[in-house]
Amino acid sequence: MSVGIKINHAVKAYGDNVVIPDLSLEVKDGEFFTLLGPSGCGKTTLLRMIAGFNSIEGGDFYFGDKRINNLDPAKRNIGMVFQNYAIFPHLTVEKNVQFGLKNRKISKEDMERDTKQFMDLMHITEYKDRMPERLSGGQQQRVALARALVIKPDVLLMDEPLSNLDAKLRVEMRTVIKQIQREVGITNVYVTHDQEEAMSVSDRIAVMNLGEIQHIGKPKDIYQRPANLFVASFIGRTNLVNAKLVMKDGKANLCFADGYSFVMENILPEEMHDQDVIVAIRPEEVVINTDEGIHGKVDDSVFLGLNTHYYILSDDVHCIHTEDKDDDRFELIQESMIDEIIPNGSEVCLKIKKEKVNVFTADGSKNIVKGVKNDKYLYGND
Amino acid sequence: MKKLLKFLSNGYLWLTMLFFYLPIVYVMVFSFNESKSLTRFTGFSLQWYKKMFESRSIREAIYYTLIIAVIATVVSTIVGTLTAIGLSKSNKVLRAIVLQINDIPMMNPDIVTAIGFMLLFTSLGVTKGFGTILLAHISFCIPYVILTVMPRLRQLDDNLAEAALDLGATPFQALTKVIIPQLKGSIISGALIAFTMSFDDFVISFFTSGPKVSNIAIYVYSSIKRINPTINALSTIIVVLVTTVLVIVNVVPMIRERKIRGAQK
Numbered sequence: 001m002s003v004g005i006k007i008n009h010a011v012k013a014y015g016d017n018v019v020i021p022d023l024s025l026e027v028k029d030g031e032f033f034t035l036l037g038p039s040g041c042g043k044t045t046l047l048r049m050i051a052g053f054n055s056i057e058g059g060d061f062y063f064g065d066k067r068i069n070n071l072d073p074a075k076r077n078i079g080m081v082f083q084n085y086a087i088f089p090h091l092t093v094e095k096n097v098q099f100g101l102k103n104r105k106i107s108k109e110d111m112e113r114d115t116k117q118f119m120d121l122m123h124i125t126e127y128k129d130r131m132p133e134r135l136s137g138g139q140q141q142r143v144a145l146a147r148a149l150v151i152k153p154d155v156l157l158m159d160e161p162l163s164n165l166d167a168k169l170r171v172e173m174r175t176v177i178k179q180i181q182r183e184v185g186i187t188n189v190y191v192t193h194d195q196e197e198a199m200s201v202s203d204r205i206a207v208m209n210l211g212e213i214q215h216i217g218k219p220k221d222i223y224q225r226p227a228n229l230f231v232a233s234f235i236g237r238t239n240l241v242n243a244k245l246v247m248k249d250g251k252a253n254l255c256f257a258d259g260y261s262f263v264m265e266n267i268l269p270e271e272m273h274d275q276d277v278i279v280a281i282r283p284e285e286v287v288i289n290t291d292e293g294i295h296g297k298v299d300d301s302v303f304l305g306l307n308t309h310y311y312i313l314s315d316d317v318h319c320i321h322t323e324d325k326d327d328d329r330f331e332l333i334q335e336s337m338i339d340e341i342i343p344n345g346s347e348v349c350l351k352i353k354k355e356k357v358n359v360f361t362a363d364g365s366k367n368i369v370k371g372v373k374n375d376k377y378l379y380g381n382d
Numbered sequence: 383m384k385k386l387l388k389f390l391s392n393g394y395l396w397l398t399m400l401f402f403y404l405p406i407v408y409v410m411v412f413s414f415n416e417s418k419s420l421t422r423f424t425g426f427s428l429q430w431y432k433k434m435f436e437s438r439s440i441r442e443a444i445y446y447t448l449i450i451a452v453i454a455t456v457v458s459t460i461v462g463t464l465t466a467i468g469l470s471k472s473n474k475v476l477r478a479i480v481l482q483i484n485d486i487p488m489m490n491p492d493i494v495t496a497i498g499f500m501l502l503f504t505s506l507g508v509t510k511g512f513g514t515i516l517l518a519h520i521s522f523c524i525p526y527v528i529l530t531v532m533p534r535l536r537q538l539d540d541n542l543a544e545a546a547l548d549l550g551a552t553p554f555q556a557l558t559k560v561i562i563p564q565l566k567g568s569i570i571s572g573a574l575i576a577f578t579m580s581f582d583d584f585v586i587s588f589f590t591s592g593p594k595v596s597n598i599a600i601y602v603y604s605s606i607k608r609i610n611p612t613i614n615a616l617s618t619i620i621v622v623l624v625t626t627v628l629v630i631v632n633v634v635p636m637i638r639e640r641k642i643r644g645a646q647k
Contacts, residue, residue: 051544051548052547052548053544053547072547073544073547073548074547074548074549074550074551074552075550076548077550078548079548079549080544080545080548082541082544082545083541084539084541086539086541086542086544086545088542088545088546088560088563089564090563090564090566099546099549099551099559100549100550103549103550103551103555104550147545147549148549151549151550
């Protein structure tokens with residue numbers, strides 16, 4: 001029986017070192033919920049607190065209505081899939097899958113039926129007598145999933161389950177995971193640092209940084225209307241540019257360094273005043289080669305079939321360097337056209353799709369464009 | 383030139399082997415001697431083996447040696463394995479300190495350890511006998527078990543125990559069903575090493591045993607003045623036994639590895 005998870009004001013500390021200061025969230029019953037963040041953001045720590053492998057220094061954890069803070073991992077009825085799978089090397093595939101059932105008091109027939117059902121579901125029945133050392137990474141992953149699901153856990157916890165697989169298998173397995181999760185209808189908490197993986201599998205994502213939740217929402221909402229600058233630059237690629245918000249005739253004008261400006265219709269009412277801002281422009285939110293826009297020169301281009309990436313250098317407008325992106329150039333993506341790729345050195349203008357871009361306060365703490373949906377505040381986070 | 387080099391290096395090897403094993407071979411050969419002489423081989427006979435098994439004191443010495451070795455092996459294997467598992471979960475500083483201390487008895491000359499035990503038992507007022515010799519053997523065997531089990535534990539994936547726990551196993555079940563099976567090979571090696579250490583120990587046994595209890599080594603030492611080839615027979619048996627155990631310790635892991643590699647092919 002699948003249940004929802006509720007976490008109220010969780011605190012995690014190692015001695016004086018506070019890793020998670022105060023964190024609250026809710027995972028709905030049957031939801032595929034992802035904790036996403038850079039390494040060291042506390043996502044695995046939080047998952048291990050839910051699993052019972054890490055102590056809880058403060059706050060309350062609930063599975064449904066049951067408080068689980070002091071419950072042993074064995075009694076939480078969880079299924080966990082580890083980054084390195086943690087398949088028992090001395091047991092065959094079948095014995096691995098059965099391990100959890102043997103610890104429960106069920107009849108032999110039920111045990112054999114369930115084992116077979118989940119081995120079939122994960123397509124590993126043909127390997128049932130093999131030892132784990134003779135399985136590929138993808139097969140081990142399937143055994144780990146079958147082993148976790150066969151005990152019919154209330155919640156399925158997954159800690160970076162795909163990070164040890166090669167790129168192609170990763171894409172294949174994430175589809176499998178999503179499918180199985182839907183089929184079994186189980187609440188799933190999934191930890192990853194790969195934003196593309198998170199977006200492809202999740203119902204909702206919690207983006208974390210430094211032990212705090214930045215944004216909880218559907219993949220689309222997080223991508224299109226990130227709550228703050230961290231989320232904007234962590235999810236997807238983005239060009240960050242300094243600009244000024246100037247009020248004229250009661251309208252907010254977004255002005256760039258080289259004089260290009262346009263009216264923003266969707267600024268929050270309380271932010272309608274002159275201020276320095278940071279604009280986040282995704283590579284696909286720019287149109288090239290129009291009469292108006294930011295002036296620049298094509299520095300380089302990369303043809304990738306469906307799309308062509310251009311790198312544009314502007315004299316006056318420079319991109320802010322971030323961890324992922326450390327050059328001044330604008331990155332933009334255009335659908336490849338049948339005629340020539342724009343040659344390097346060409347003078348171009350970059351017109352910005354103003355309804356799509358996001359505008360942040362100068363400190364990056366807040367998106368001042370309307371339409372940000374952040375569930376973080378529903379659960380009592382500051 | 384090449385041939386000469388090869389001949390020299392082979393010769394060197396054989397000389398070394400001869401140097402190592404000639405005394406042992408000598409003892410073994412003369413255990414089958416017909417006469418009582420220790421220098422002149424007069425003919426083949428098994429009479430010294432027969433005499434050996436007829437002697438009550440030798441039978442007793444063999445009995446004590448075996449019973450002490452078996453108990454010391456079982457106890458030190460259990461204690462050493464659990465200590466190693468505990469250490470692998472404890473903090474780094476504590477682990478480093480305990481492992482350093484663990485090395486000391488192995489590097490220490492036996493005589494120092496032996497006198498230490500003797501003084502300890504004397505000052506505690508314990509009568510020396512079977513109990514004291516057994517305690518001493520258990521104590522000097524434990525470090526060898528820890529030393530053999532520890533490296534395997536280091537390779538072990540921490541998540542295995544956690545995986546067992548979240549599948550509903552109690553911590554004890556996680557230990558017996560998941561952790562111990564992973565350590566099986568190194569636990570067996572540790573036990574065999576402990577067994578040989580206990581079986582052929584003389585110095586520590588000599589200082590911790592009482593007048594009523596003597597193991598093979600002590601018996602051999604005490605009968606050296608009235609030397610006769612039964613000692614040779616006894617020594618031969620010890621050598622054969624210890625060699626067998628050592629061969630098992632070294633060959634079993636090799637066979638297992640080959641099996642795994644074969645399976646992977």
